[in-house]
Amino acid sequence: MADTPRPTLTDTPVTTDLLIGVAELEPTDRGLQPHRLPAFARNQSTDPQVAMVEAQPAGARIAVRTTATRIELDVLRTRPMYAGVAPRPDGVYDLVVDGELCDQVTSFGGDALVMDMATGTSRIDEGPVATIAFADLPDRDKTVEIWLPHNELTRIAAHAADVDLHNLGLGGSALLDPFVARTIAGLEADIISVKFGINLVNADLMRCRALGPAVHGFLDTIRDAHPDTPLIVMSSVCCPIQESTPGPLAPDFSDGTMKFVATGDPAEVAAGKLTLEVVREELAAVVAQRAVDDPHLSYVDGLDLLGHADVEELPYADNLHPGAQAHQRIGERFTPTLLRVRNSVR
Structure with a gap:
């Protein structure tokens, strides 16, 4: 009996041509670090929160055309954790073949970024490289995408509307930073959507007087590069603790889990402090003003x-972040808008 031929194994280096949804790949002594913000933008921020979340590959995926029946990916994750609090669920790698979700693998191994909210300190506990494997792929020429773990299910609407996502959502750091607007301006785009609100409120970053001009400036930067591209401005979904109470937000570990509470005083709204209700009103006014001369702008x-x-119906476990079902609902409700806008440019 003839020996069964062994499958051919091919090592393929990951490059920005294969990794969609990132700006750059930084070589390090432990592998390639994807960045969603380019170097010029990272150099304009000293905020460790920005540094952490822009390096999380939300919306990023490896895309190849291949006949392979098995694909392995060597990865080294860094998992944010909070001291004394149960860790969040492991991330998930999604395998999409010719547009259909075919398999999912849970992440493991890697480093832990342990943050102590009481002391403001953090440490890195190093761990091993993991090999994420997908086997028994169809034995034919096919398009394969491996979506990397992310904290937000932001690809749902994009997938449903058949558009190609480039995600610049920066968890906890959507703060109208000019370098983010410049990054968006530098990208090729058929549709642009931006969302402002919750981070501005829970960071207690600015007062109402500064909000409108900052939004105008952010949109001006985008419009300088994309004058006729459909541009959707969105306000925050409901978050009861921040609807009428200003920030700053603070963690609450009183029941052994991490929850959040708003520490501002609603009476301070009269002095210019922001709430989600205030931000929605200001955003709607800015878009209404600009839409008079900008027919491709919507709110x-x-x-x-x-x-x-x-x-x-779907309460937030930590009082701040919607769960998976809520994210699904958000995506489903945003899809008609995205479809309408997409069809207008095709």
């Missing part, structure tokens, strides 16, 4: 994507 109220009744 989406976040409450239409996830409102008060939805949060009562």
Whole structure:
């Protein structure tokens, strides 16, 4: 009996041609680090939160055309954790073949970034490289995408609308930074959507007087490079603790899990402090003003994507972040808008 031929194994280096949704790959002594913000933008921020979240590959995926029946990916994750609090679920690698989700593998190994919210300190506990493997792929020429783990299910609407996503959502850091607007301006885009609100409020970053001009400036930077590209401005979905109470936000570990509470005083709104209600009103006014001369600009109220009744039905476990079902609902409700806009440019 003839020996069964062994499969051919091929090592393929990951490059920005294969890794979609990132700006750069930085060589390090432990592998290639994807960055969603280019170096010029990273150099303009000293915020460790920005540094952490822009390096998380939300929306990034490896895309290849191949006949391979098995694909392995060597990865080294860095998993954010909080001291004394149970870790969040492991990330998930999604395998998409010719547009269909075919398999999922949970991440493991890697480093742990352990943050102590009480002391403001952090440490890195190093761990091993993991090999993420997908086997029994169809034995034919096919398009394969491996979506990397991310904290937000931001690809749902993009997948449903058949558009190609480039995600610059920066968890906890959507703060109208000019370098983010310049990054968006430097990208090729058929549709652009931006969302402002919750981070501005929970960071207690600015007062109402500064909000409108900052939004105008952010949009001006994008429009300088993309004058006629459909541009969707969205406000925040419902978050009860921040609807009428200003920030800053603070962690609450009183029950052994991490929850969040708003520490501002609603009476301070009269002095210019921001709440989600205030931000939605200001965003709607800015878009209405600009839309007079900008027919490709539109506004989406976040409450239409996830409102008060939805949060009562699907409460947030930590008082701040929507869960998987809520994210699914947001994506489904945003899809008609994305389809309408997409069809207008095709």
